[in-house]
Amino acid sequence: MGRGTFGPRFSATVEWEDSERRPAEIWWDLDEELATDARPEPNAFLAAVYVPALRHGERRIAVEGAACPVLGEGLGAIASIFSSWPTPPSVIPVIEPRDGWTASMPRTRPAAAGYLTGGVDSLHLFHANREDFPADHPARLSHALWVRGLDYPGEEESPRADSQYARLDSTLSEIAAGAGVGLLRVTTNLRRLDPDLSFFAHRYLGASLLSGAHLFARRFSIVALASSWPAEHLVPWGTHPLLDTRYGSSALTIRHEALGLGRVAKLERLRGWPDALARLVTCSDAPAGETLNCGRCTKCARTKVEMEASGTLGFARSFPPGRVTPETIAGLEFDNGTEYFWETLVAPLRALGRDALASAIETKIRETVRHRRRVEGRDWTGPLRRFDREVLGGRIKTIHRSIFR
Amino acid sequence: MRVFDARRETSAEIVRLSASVAWEDSPRPPRTIWAEFPAELEPSLSEELDGFTIVAAIVAQHHGERRLAIEGTLCPRLAGNVSAATSLLAGWFGGFVPGIEASRGFAARFSPPRARSALFFSGGIDSLFALARNRDRYSPAHPAFFRDAIVVDGYCFHPAGGSPRARDYWRRTQRATSSAARIAGLDPVFVRTNFRELEDDFDFFGAKYHAAMLAAVAHLLSPRVTSATISSGLDVPRLRPWGSHPVLDVLYSGSSLSIVHDGVESSRLEKVDRLAAWPAVLGSLMVCHEGPLGTDALNCGQCEKCLRTRAALEAAGASGSFETPGVSAADLRDLPLGPHPWAVAGYWAELADRFRARERPEMSAAAGEVASRAGAITRWHDGRGWKGAFRRLDRRFFGSLLLRASRQLRERT
Numbered sequence: 001m002g003r004g005t006f007g008p009r010f011s012a013t014v015e016w017e018d019s020e021r022r023p024a025e026i027w028w029d030l031d032e033e034l035a036t037d038a039r040p041e042p043n044a045f046l047a048a049v050y051v052p053a054l055r056h057g058e059r060r061i062a063v064e065g066a067a068c069p070v071l072g073e074g075l076g077a078i079a080s081i082f083s084s085w086p087t088p089p090s091v092i093p094v095i096e097p098r099d100g101w102t103a104s105m106p107r108t109r110p111a112a113a114g115y116l117t118g119g120v121d122s123l124h125l126f127h128a129n130r131e132d133f134p135a136d137h138p139a140r141l142s143h144a145l146w147v148r149g150l151d152y153p154g155e156e157e158s159p160r161a162d163s164q165y166a167r168l169d170s171t172l173s174e175i176a177a178g179a180g181v182g183l184l185r186v187t188t189n190l191r192r193l194d195p196d197l198s199f200f201a202h203r204y205l206g207a208s209l210l211s212g213a214h215l216f217a218r219r220f221s222i223v224a225l226a227s228s229w230p231a232e233h234l235v236p237w238g239t240h241p242l243l244d245t246r247y248g249s250s251a252l253t254i255r256h257e258a259l260g261l262g263r264v265a266k267l268e269r270l271r272g273w274p275d276a277l278a279r280l281v282t283c284s285d286a287p288a289g290e291t292l293n294c295g296r297c298t299k300c301a302r303t304k305v306e307m308e309a310s311g312t313l314g315f316a317r318s319f320p321p322g323r324v325t326p327e328t329i330a331g332l333e334f335d336n337g338t339e340y341f342w343e344t345l346v347a348p349l350r351a352l353g354r355d356a357l358a359s360a361i362e363t364k365i366r367e368t369v370r371h372r373r374r375v376e377g378r379d380w381t382g383p384l385r386r387f388d389r390e391v392l393g394g395r396i397k398t399i400h401r402s403i404f405r
Numbered sequence: 406m407r408v409f410d411a412r413r414e415t416s417a418e419i420v421r422l423s424a425s426v427a428w429e430d431s432p433r434p435p436r437t438i439w440a441e442f443p444a445e446l447e448p449s450l451s452e453e454l455d456g457f458t459i460v461a462a463i464v465a466q467h468h469g470e471r472r473l474a475i476e477g478t479l480c481p482r483l484a485g486n487v488s489a490a491t492s493l494l495a496g497w498f499g500g501f502v503p504g505i506e507a508s509r510g511f512a513a514r515f516s517p518p519r520a521r522s523a524l525f526f527s528g529g530i531d532s533l534f535a536l537a538r539n540r541d542r543y544s545p546a547h548p549a550f551f552r553d554a555i556v557v558d559g560y561c562f563h564p565a566g567g568s569p570r571a572r573d574y575w576r577r578t579q580r581a582t583s584s585a586a587r588i589a590g591l592d593p594v595f596v597r598t599n600f601r602e603l604e605d606d607f608d609f610f611g612a613k614y615h616a617a618m619l620a621a622v623a624h625l626l627s628p629r630v631t632s633a634t635i636s637s638g639l640d641v642p643r644l645r646p647w648g649s650h651p652v653l654d655v656l657y658s659g660s661s662l663s664i665v666h667d668g669v670e671s672s673r674l675e676k677v678d679r680l681a682a683w684p685a686v687l688g689s690l691m692v693c694h695e696g697p698l699g700t701d702a703l704n705c706g707q708c709e710k711c712l713r714t715r716a717a718l719e720a721a722g723a724s725g726s727f728e729t730p731g732v733s734a735a736d737l738r739d740l741p742l743g744p745h746p747w748a749v750a751g752y753w754a755e756l757a758d759r760f761r762a763r764e765r766p767e768m769s770a771a772a773g774e775v776a777s778r779a780g781a782i783t784r785w786h787d788g789r790g791w792k793g794a795f796r797r798l799d800r801r802f803f804g805s806l807l808l809r810a811s812r813q814l815r816e817r818t
Contacts, residue, residue, distance in 0.1 A: 069541070069542050070542065073538075073670055073671075074670075076670040077641060077651075077669055077670035080640070080641030080642065080669075080670055081641055083641070083642070084641060084642060084644070103542045103543050103544075103547060103549075105546070105547060105548075106548065128481075128485075131481075132481035132482065132485075132511065132513060132660075133481075133513045133660065134513060137513050137515065137660065138516070139482065139513070139660050230489075230492065231489045231490070231492040231493035231496060231652075231656075232492045232493065232495055232496035232502075233496060234493075234496070234652070241652045241655070242651055242652055245655065250542065250543070250547065250549060253663075258485060258489075259486075259489040259492075259493075259652075259656065260485055260486070260488040260489025260490075260491075260492045260502075260656075261485070261488075261489075
């Protein structure tokens with residue numbers, strides 16, 4: 001424990017034994033209020049390093065301290081789950097806690113906090129929780145946890161990151177106040193273990209958000225994370241109902257919430273909280289000086305269409321004004337795998353009479369699927385291209401390029 | 406579908422909680438669903454419809470009901486979770502997600518002041534393993550320490566006590582679970598239910614329903630129990646859309662009761678390995694669904710599941726409750742594979758590997774042969790490979806004409 005840039009710092013040194021990666025110091029800086037009850041819990045570090053260790057073929061994780069058997073078994077399950085997903089790990093590390101396995105007691109009176117990003121999923125988490133649970137219920141969220149630093153691997157303490165934190169701070173504070181909860185900041189450099197964005201999104205997202213909660217399990221025995229993919233369309237993703245709960249321990253319960261609802265349904269419920277909709281944050285890196293969301297990127301465009309489909313676009317204040325047009329859609333590139341979210345918008349848009357926009361989305365979905373099939377070699381050209389590559393040494397491709405150059 | 410009229414009938418020995426179910430879109434007759442508990446548990450039973458909501462929702466989704474209307478209040482967390490569960494099942498198997506309504510609104514439930522954890526207990530490998538690991542992990546002061554063993558009749562066999570085989574199975578289950586509960590310091594809670602009457606199809610029970618039935622029982626006990634654990638029957642490599650699944654089961658949790666799915670990271674052999682170190686409870690092991698056995702034995706010892714378990718115990722160097730301990734390669738020859746060969750191929754392959762590692766080549770070969778037979782049937786069942794593609798083509802375009810012709814030809818020769 002020491003003093004970090006953003007508050008009391010809980011840190012540890014990570015040394016790689018099998019991977020030729022440089023040692024790294026990983027840390028969490030906590031708000032003073034949160035740090036009061038926190039302690040340098042080995043479970044936090046174990047949960048933080050396990051998935052990167054799995055990716056980089058480490059054969060063991062030696063923890064200097066005692067670890068929770070519930071977490072250990074959960075991490076074992078996560079390794080098995082990753083083994084059944086694309087690009088499985090080659091080795092499953094053995095966990096060796098120096099002081100053995102100990103199941104800690106949870107705090108006597110349960111207390112719950114939720115993760116807040118300002119996006120649709122987390123706004124819905126707080127709104128539904130406030131509506132569903134009275135103030136004295138143990139499941140009622142008393143605080144919002146804002147995890148910072150994950151968008152800036154290697155630059156967590158840089159002026160660029162700091163200005164973005166400052167930009168979001170007032171917005172998230174206002175949202176938290178509107179939800180009747182306190183905002184607690186957790187800043188971390190965990191992505192230094194492996195800054196690769198695809199790895200972060202597809203495997204590490206849940207662990208990087210949730211592992212730090214073990215530090216303050218004396219304060220919160222329950223932490224809730226909003227689902228991003230709904231039950232009807234679960235895909236291998238870094239936050240997932242199979243994974244997230246398994247980062248918990250005998251003293252810390254992790255909840256993956258609202259799995260049954262899609263984004264449009266969540267926005268419909270958020271109609272009852274217009275102040276939050278006015279502050280919605282969906283764009284991770286909008287340029288300074290403009291609205292909180294750029295309004296131009298694919299995520300912004302999709303969120304605006306979702307707001308239109310749910311009848312909440314009128315509440316939007318954190319985007320540049322105006323509706324998304326078919327021309328906007330034509331100019332976008334749908335992120336790989338997000339066609340599902342776009343598909344859910346077609347029927348509601350048609351019901352609103354926005355047929356041209358719905359058609360533009362359908363066209364773009366077809367293009368995206370076609371492009372992916374081609375890239376993955378699953379269209380009719382795939383076998384031909386494989387034959388050319390493997391048998392003819394790519395001669396047909398070379399000839400094709402020379403003709404059409 | 407409407408769920409209404411929660412009732413409680415008490416006699417000297419039992420308390421029956423029941424509710425009425427009426428269909429709205431499916432032309433099926435109305436039913437009364439119930440669960441019976443020992444009379445001494447009366448103060449520990451719920452007045453709410455939450456438990457009945459779970460089973461009704463899964464059956465409603467299966468039969469395409471457009472809504473599930475609860476005439477009473479409903480826990481908001483349970484409502485959201487059950488909606489997610491039906492959505493997950495729709496994603497796996499198709500169909501629609503019924504909207505959930507509560508006539509008197511949504512009201513969060515409060516847990517009893519002291520946490521109390523329960524285990525659904527059958528006396529088989531999975532639940533004994535969950536029990537063993539619970540005792541490894543927790544001190545009795547920990548809220549996750551199991552105190553109750555909930556044992557449900559009317560679960561595998563429907564109706565409860567409706568046939569000599571079902572009666573024999575329940576008698577053996579009570580004996581096995583009582584003995585293990587006594588050893589482990591658990592309070593057994595024997596429950597009888599007719600939840601399968603809503604839809605008694607066994608495939609539905611397996612693929613969608615069985616964990617929902619258990620979770621429903623736990624909710625009826627929610628004034629007593631704050632956490633109820635369902636032992637995983639599948640490990641991660643064998644996970645598939647199934648009526649008990651680590652994503653599905655936890656969705657039966659409410660605001661005062663957590664449903665836990667335990668043991669998915671451990672294979673059946675790993676579970677047997679752990680149990681080998683607890684011979685006292687292995688003496689109460691009951692895995693066999695055959696019967697009536699007509700003896701005092703807990704298991705027939707000869708069916709596929711018994712032989713698989715005997716082989717696993719032998720590989721782990723343990724003995725269980727079988728009259729004939731151990732197993733030989735000859736026992737495995739021409740072993741009947743039971744109704745679900747697809748479910749057992751992996752277990753036998755794992756056993757073959759284990760015997761190979763133990764330098765028991767004859768047993769390894771015998772287990773491998775069973776695995777390979779089960780695998781061949783599985784591949785045929787799943788329509789994999791060129792033969793599967795051919796059969797699909799035949800089915801789709803020729804109405805299985807070629808399959809019938811081939812069978813006739815084989816019969817003649």
